[in-house]
Amino acid sequence: xxxxxxxxxLNIIEEQGGDPAELQRQADEAVRAQAPTVREGxxxxxxxxxxxxxxxxxxxxxxxxEKIGAFVSCVVGELRGRSVSEAVGxxxxxxxxx
Numbered sequence: 695x696x697x698x699x700x701x702x703x704l705n706i707i708e709e710q711g712g713d714p715a716e717l718q719r720q721a722d723e724a725v726r727a728q729a730p731t732v733r734e735g736x737x738x739x740x741x742x743x744x745x746x747x748x749x750x751x752x753x754x755x756x757x758x759x760e761k762i763g764a765f766v767s768c769v770v771g772e773l774r775g776r777s778v779s780e781a782v783g784x785x786x787x788x789x790x791x792x
Contacts, residue, residue, distance in 0.1 A: 703743035710763030717770050724773035741778050755786045
């Protein structure tokens, strides 16, 4: 199992045609919709790619390198009203061998 850092994952997502900044914006938006903050300066951050892949690993899910962009995008899309672990579990169904 390869451990990836956020920077490396962002590069992989970009290589695979994704927009890392847009994915992070969507993740942030989903988290904020679940827990609105009182003050503008307290904006919650959504999970980064390393946290998403780390959660998959914790669940025993292996994400092939060529599927990382699609998997992270799927999880971010599933975040509204759901936890990271639930979104990871649902998106893992689309991975080969899971």
